[in-house]
Structures are given as C-alpha cells and as structure tokens.
Amino acid sequence: MKKIDEKQPSAKSIKISRRTLLSGVVAAAILPVNTFANYVQTGAPVLPEPVDDPTKIPGPGPTPVGKRSPFENPVRKPSDISSRTPLQDMYGTITPADLHYERHHAGVPVIDPAKHELLIHGLVERPMKFTLADINRFPSVSRICFLECAGNFRTGKEELTPQDVLGLTSQSEWTGVMLSTIFREVGVDPKAKWFLAEGSDAAVMTRSIPVAKAWDDAMIVYAQNGEAMRPEQGYPIRLLLPGFEGNMNIKWLRRIELSDQPYMTREETSKYTYPVKDKIRMFSFAMDARSIITYPSYPQKIERGWIEIRGIAWSGRGKVAKVEISTDAGKTWQLANLQEPVLSKAHTYFRYLWNWNGNSTEILSRVTDETGYLQPTLKQLIEVRGTASGGYHMNPITAWQVKTDGSVLFKPEG
Amino acid sequence: MKIALLFIFICMALLALMAFRVSSVKSPGLLQLTDTTKWPARFGFGHTPTAQEIAAWDIDVRPDGKDLPKGQGDTEKGKALYALKCAACHGGNTVGAPGAKLLGPVLIGDTSAKSKPKTIGNYWPYATTLFDYVRRAMPYNQPGSLTNDEIYSITAYLLNANKIIKTGTVLNAQNLPKIIMPAKKLFIIDDRKGGPEVK
Numbered sequence: 001m002k003k004i005d006e007k008q009p010s011a012k013s014i015k016i017s018r019r020t021l022l023s024g025v026v027a028a029a030i031l032p033v034n035t036f037a038n039y040v041q042t043g044a045p046v047l048p049e050p051v052d053d054p055t056k057i058p059g060p061g062p063t064p065v066g067k068r069s070p071f072e073n074p075v076r077k078p079s080d081i082s083s084r085t086p087l088q089d090m091y092g093t094i095t096p097a098d099l100h101y102e103r104h105h106a107g108v109p110v111i112d113p114a115k116h117e118l119l120i121h122g123l124v125e126r127p128m129k130f131t132l133a134d135i136n137r138f139p140s141v142s143r144i145c146f147l148e149c150a151g152n153f154r155t156g157k158e159e160l161t162p163q164d165v166l167g168l169t170s171q172s173e174w175t176g177v178m179l180s181t182i183f184r185e186v187g188v189d190p191k192a193k194w195f196l197a198e199g200s201d202a203a204v205m206t207r208s209i210p211v212a213k214a215w216d217d218a219m220i221v222y223a224q225n226g227e228a229m230r231p232e233q234g235y236p237i238r239l240l241l242p243g244f245e246g247n248m249n250i251k252w253l254r255r256i257e258l259s260d261q262p263y264m265t266r267e268e269t270s271k272y273t274y275p276v277k278d279k280i281r282m283f284s285f286a287m288d289a290r291s292i293i294t295y296p297s298y299p300q301k302i303e304r305g306w307i308e309i310r311g312i313a314w315s316g317r318g319k320v321a322k323v324e325i326s327t328d329a330g331k332t333w334q335l336a337n338l339q340e341p342v343l344s345k346a347h348t349y350f351r352y353l354w355n356w357n358g359n360s361t362e363i364l365s366r367v368t369d370e371t372g373y374l375q376p377t378l379k380q381l382i383e384v385r386g387t388a389s390g391g392y393h394m395n396p397i398t399a400w401q402v403k404t405d406g407s408v409l410f411k412p413e414g
Numbered sequence: 415m416k417i418a419l420l421f422i423f424i425c426m427a428l429l430a431l432m433a434f435r436v437s438s439v440k441s442p443g444l445l446q447l448t449d450t451t452k453w454p455a456r457f458g459f460g461h462t463p464t465a466q467e468i469a470a471w472d473i474d475v476r477p478d479g480k481d482l483p484k485g486q487g488d489t490e491k492g493k494a495l496y497a498l499k500c501a502a503c504h505g506g507n508t509v510g511a512p513g514a515k516l517l518g519p520v521l522i523g524d525t526s527a528k529s530k531p532k533t534i535g536n537y538w539p540y541a542t543t544l545f546d547y548v549r550r551a552m553p554y555n556q557p558g559s560l561t562n563d564e565i566y567s568i569t570a571y572l573l574n575a576n577k578i579i580k581t582g583t584v585l586n587a588q589n590l591p592k593i594i595m596p597a598k599k600l601f602i603i604d605d606r607k608g609g610p611e612v613k
Contacts, residue, residue: 106551121468129467130460137459185456196474202557204550206474255471264477264540266547270532273601280537280597284604317608371608380612 077163084167087294093347095170097225102232103149106202109252113236122257125187132236138177145345146171146314148287150245150272153394158409162294171347174240176221179214192258197239200254207248208262217242243316243345244285274392276385287316289369290395301406304358312347315369320348322368327354329362364399378413475546479591485562486586492571499553522575535576539601541593544569
C-alpha cells in the first residue's frame with residue numbers, strides 16, 4: 001500500500017496535517033522519510049498545508065539530509081539521451097550537483113568504487129594501475145569551471161526557455177588530481193602526442209586528446225561541489241578538460257593510453273564534427289564564447305519599470321572580458337556588470353539594470369572573451385560555415401522578444 | 415645595576431629580533447615554495463599491471479591498424495549478422511524506405527557527401543573506426559558480445575552495403591586499414607586559436 005502511495009502520491013497521502021505540524025519536534029523525529037521528504041524533489045510541486053503564522057508553531061527539527069523548500073521545484077528536463085539544467089532557476093554560477101546536465105551514450109553505469117581502477121599505458125616509461133585510494137593520495141586541486149555539450153543549442157520556436165535553448169551547460173567546483181601529476185608518475189615518452197581516454201560505461205566511450213592539454217590544465221576528478229561526484233557525472237572518477245567540449249571529459253574513466261597519433265574514434269569522426277562549406281571540420285575542442293540572458297525569459301512576464309536583466313557568459317578559451325546588453329533589438333549596446341570573481345573557462349554571472357517603458361522590443365546579450373573573440377550572430381556563423389553546419393559548436397547571440405503585455409518569448413532565428 | 419638592566423634589555427631585543435626572523439620564515443609564500451620543491455620525482459602510488467591485465471582492456475584500434483586482432487570476416491556472413499543483430503535499431507539495407515523512426519542512426523547510404531543522412535558511406539573517414547566502435551559498444555543491448563570474426567564480418571557488410579568494398583570481400587587485420595573511405599578527403603582539422611576572427 002505504501003509503495004503505491006509513493007509512486008502516485010494523492011493529495012491526501014502527502015499533506016502534512018496541522019496536527020502533525022503542531023506536534024513539532026516529535027513530529028520531525030517520527031515523520032517517515034518516505035512520505036513528505038521524498039515528494040519534495042520528484043517533479044510535480046507538492047506544497048504543505050499553509051501555516052497562517054509560522055511564528056506560532058514550532059517546525060520540524062534537524063534531518064540527516066536536507067531538502068529544497070517544498071515551494072521551490074527546479075528540475076532537469078530529460079530526454080532519452082540527455083537532461084538539461086534549468087538555467088532560469090539559477091541565481092549564481094555553481095550548478096547544484098543534482099541539476100547538472102547529463103549526456104551519456106549507454107546509460108549510467110553502476111560502479112563499485114572498491115573495484116574500480118585506472119590503467120595508464122602506451123608510450124610511457126612505466127605502465128601503472130591506480131586504485132581510487134591511490135588516486136586520492138596524490139596532491140589534490142580544486143577548480144571551478146563549466147562543462148558544456150558541443151551540441152548545446154536549440155532554436156526553431158518562440159516557446160523555449162533558457163533550459164530548452166542552452167541547458168546543456170553546467171558548472172561545478174571539481175576536486176581531484178592534476179593529470180600532469182599522474183603523467184609525471186608514469187613517465188611520458190616524448191614521442192607521445194595524444195592520449196586516448198576510455199570510460200567503463202556500456203559505450204566504453206573513447207576520445208583522443210592532445211598530450212599538451214594534460215600538461216596544461218587537465219585533471220582526473222572525484223569530487224563535485226565538495227562531495228563525491230554524482231553517478232551521472234562519472235562516479236567514481238572522470239577526466240576534466242577545462243574549456244573543452246563535454247564529450248571529451250570522459251566519465252567513469254578506466255584507461256588512458258598514450259600514443260603518437262589520434263585514434264579516430266567514432267565520436268571524434270562521425271559525431272562531434274560538422275560541415276564547414278564543402279569540408280567537414282574535426283577536432284574542435286575549445287568551446288567558443290557565448291552568453292544567454294536567463295531573466296527575463298520565456299515563460300516569465302514582466303512589469304514596466306526597473307528590471308535587472310540577468311544571465312551567464314563563458315568561454316572555453318579563458319576569461320570573460322566583457323558582456324554587453326542591448327535593449328533595443330541590437331541597435332545599441334551597453335556594458336553589463338560582471339559578478340566577481342571572473343574565473344577562466346567558467347560561467348560568469350552578469351547583471352544590467354533596465355527601465356522598461358512598456359514598448360515591445362528585443363533584449364540580447366553578447367560576450368567578448370579575453371582573446372578578443374566577440375560572440376557572433378547566427379547570420380555570421382552561417383556566412384562562414386554554410387547552411388548545413390548542424391548543431392555542433394554553434395554559439396550565436398540569442399534574443400528574447402518583450403511584448404507590450406509583458407510576455408517574453410524566445411526569438412527563433414535561422 | 416644599570417649594567418644588569420642594559421644586559422637584560424639587549425637580551426630582550428635580540429629575542430624579539432629572533433622571533434621576528436622566525437615569524438618571517440613562516441610567511442605563506444615561502445611555505446608554498448617549500449611544499450612544491452619537496453615533491454618527489456615519484457610518489458610510488460599504484461602498482462604495475464600484468465600484460466594480461468593490459469591486454470584485457472586494450473581494445474582500441476587505430477587508423478594504421480595497430481592492435482587489430484587476428485581473425486577475419488566476409489560481407490555475406492556480415493549481412494546475415496546485420497539482419498540478426500543490427501537491423502532492429504538501424505533498419506534494413508534498403509536506402510530511403512524508412513518506416514517508423516529508428517532507434518539507432520541509419521548506417522547505409524550512398525557515398526555522395528551532399529546526401530543525407532550522414533552515413534558510413536558519406537561521412538565516416540576511417541574504416542578501422544567501424545571495427546573499433548562495433549567491438550566496444552554494439553549491439554546496444556549486448557555490448558561486447560560479438561567475436562572478432564563476427565566484427566570483421568559486420569564491418570565488411572557495412573562497407574559493402576555502402577558501396578565501398580565488393581560483395582564477397584574477406585576482411586582481416588591486414589586489409590581493413592588499407593581501405594580508403596570516400597569521406598576522408600573532406601575532413602579538415604580545426605585551426606582556430608581564439609582571437610577576433612569568426613570562422
């Protein structure tokens with residue numbers, strides 16, 4: 001009976017009665033974890049019975065694991081192969097780990113950390129196998145950076161949220177060991193120019209990565225936002241290549257082989273490549289600079305007067321140098337404020353104060369990164385790449401239409 | 415008396431000076447430097463894997479054919495295997511007659527780069543990638559279940575169905591890397607390095 005209730009919560013079975021609340025601390029101690037607490041994060045918002053005056057009724061006591069307020073319900077948007085981060089619900093740049101976007105090619109493997117090992121071989125002086133305990137003993141480093149799927153862009157209709165348009169990007173504080181520390185341990189042959197990274201999922205996912213990235217800023221990470229990494233993100237260890245397309249950041253990492261040439265795996269040849277005019281471009285590693293306004297956005301409604309335009313900007317090639325906002329459909333541009341600290345290869349929060357007079361208009365953001373690259377328009381990208389370029393590495397400026405009634409709609413272009 | 419006081423004063427001054435020196439040594443910058451310079455050449459963590467352990471995981475195949483296993487397969491055996499193990503998701507071998515939406519991508523098409531969808535014939539630059547990918551990830555519901563001979567056969571059939579090799583061809587570790595794929599000439603390496611250019 002209880003099981004059925006869990007799957008299909010009826011309003012009756014999950015409401016907290018006034019009497020339960022009244023019994024305060026005792027109620028908290030006996031409140032079954034499987035009733036109220038579970039429903040808070042399972043999709044449809046479930047609200048407790050309103051309390052007239054919370055200063056007159058003691059609330060529940062401490063719990064082993066905290067939950068979001070039942071009044072807040074940010075959720076990923078899953079398809080068969082991926083799920084998207086609710087960018088419109090984020091107030092900062094760290095994505096809560098349970099809302100980090102997912103993209104996997106044969107599901108999320110269940111891996112026993114006690115049995116998992118990492119093999120490094122090929123053009124090295126000493127092939128080595130490392131247990132997780134071994135990896136944990138190396139000097140550790142933490143770094144905040146974004147991860148973004150190379151296919152992160154949707155358009156085509158007005159009823160799209162920031163999550164729909166660009167939800168395949170998320171940011172975390174990652175902790176692990178520098179790959180250079182591990183490479184130093186095994187001794188890399190100077191002939192090695194590439195390394196193959198392989199996962200232990202059912203796709204046995206592989207990508208070839210230039211060795212230079214290992215000496216630069218690549219990491220093997222085991223923690224995300226201060227706790228063990230989530231299974232969807234590669235538990236117990238994944239490769240982290242700051243700024244590089246998500247697919248290369250091999251999850252569930254089990255093997256690295258050093259080589260004098262790339263392996264031309266399926267993902268780096270028939271996928272994650274794109275037509276550019278009459279050629280097919282491969283090995284686009286760094287994610288190009290882009291930005292998106294997350295407030296106001298569809299399906300929100302705004303009122304005339306002061307509005308703080310908010311959003312995120314980032315670049316896989318370094319720091320965000322500036323973000324500009326247009327509130328007149330791209331005719332003029334003004335500088336947005338950037339939230340410090342501005343980190344390299346990291347989502348950077350921007351804000352711009354706007355006094356909306358009630359006229360219909362379009363609002364846009366565009367980023368310039370520290371290499372001097374200005375986020376292009378879709379028209380510019382089509383001019384240089386042709387119309388058959390597809391969805392990989394498309395980073396156009398995006399616009400929101402503001403209607404006179406205050407409704408906000410995505411502006412589909414192309 | 416005065417001399418004794420003077421002596422005590424000098425002692426205290428010296429002690430203060432020493433204390434200052436000690437505290438200056440403890441500045442964070444110097445400690446960090448000490449930490450880094452103390453890194454050993456090797457930490458000595460981990461263990462040496464056996465040759466068998468490496469071989470069990472080392473399943474990758476490069477375009478030059480390095481690490482292709484022994485064995486062989488032909489287009490006709492591959493055709494039968496494809497019907498049995500692949501067609502349910504990737505469709506039959508009749509191009510352009512799709513019914514319901516397929517679970518997997520269409521693999522068979524012509525070799526014209528302008529045609530859609532992207533198939534082995536018009537988009538895959540290396541034949542070795544087929545062997546590597548089928549061995550590691552296919553069939554989707556039973557990855558890793560095919561023998562090397564079966565993988566050679568399926569590879570041969572897919573190349574044949576895409577009009578790249580003749581019916582009846584037998585593939586092995588020697589001739590698979592020599593196949594030149596129609597799409598290979600189309601591939602260029604991204605040479606963008608940042609900066610203002612949109613490309």
